[in-house]
Amino acid sequence: MIADSATEIAAARLPVRNAAAKKDRDERITVECSMAKLFATEMASRVADRAVQVLGGMGYIRNSIAECHFRDLRVYRLCERTSEIQRLVIARRLLNR
Numbered sequence: 001m002i003a004d005s006a007t008e009i010a011a012a013r014l015p016v017r018n019a020a021a022k023k024d025r026d027e028r029i030t031v032e033c034s035m036a037k038l039f040a041t042e043m044a045s046r047v048a049d050r051a052v053q054v055l056g057g058m059g060y061i062r063n064s065i066a067e068c069h070f071r072d073l074r075v076y077r078l079c080e081r082t083s084e085i086q087r088l089v090i091a092r093r094l095l096n097r
């Protein structure tokens with residue numbers, strides 16, 4: 001689980017860097033931002049869920065670090081456009097090509 005989480009965290013940096021590189025070239029990055037936000041926020045929830053699992057009961061205790069991350073990270077799939085809306089943005093661009 002720790003290896004999976006470290007791998008997913010590393011993978012989430014790639015679309016962020018891709019969007020940043022395109023922005024540096026003054027290219028449009030709407031879809032790249034949607035991909036980066038969608039992947040990173042869903043990944044973060046999976047990682048927080050695994051952290052609770054790895055720590056067992058200690059991970060579930062209120063105000064433990066894992067429990068705080070598990071709870072706090074959930075909102076990022078809602079705020080600044082929900083995951084479903086990010087998927088709509090990405091799919092519409094792909095279908096318009």
Ligand SMILES: Cc1cc2nc3c(=O)[nH]c(=O)nc-3n(C[C@H](O)[C@H](O)[C@H](O)COP(=O)(O)OP(=O)(O)OC[C@H]3O[C@@H](n4cnc5c(N)ncnc54)[C@H](O)[C@@H]3O)c2cc1C
Nearest residue numbers: 074075076077078079080081082083084085086087088089
């Ligand atoms: C704590 C918090 C902070 C926020 N901060 C910001 C902010 O700084 N700036 C900002 O612009 N917005 C912000 N938002 C708004 C957020 O990005 C969402 O746009 C908003 O929560 C969605 O509106 P709603 O709650 O009325 O849900 P609804 O629009 O009713 O959506 C309910 C559910 O249906 C899904 N859904 C809606 N339409 C579709 C569709 N066409 N296809 C598939 N699924 C769909 C949504 O993804 C969601 O899961 C914030 C929200 C929260 C909770």
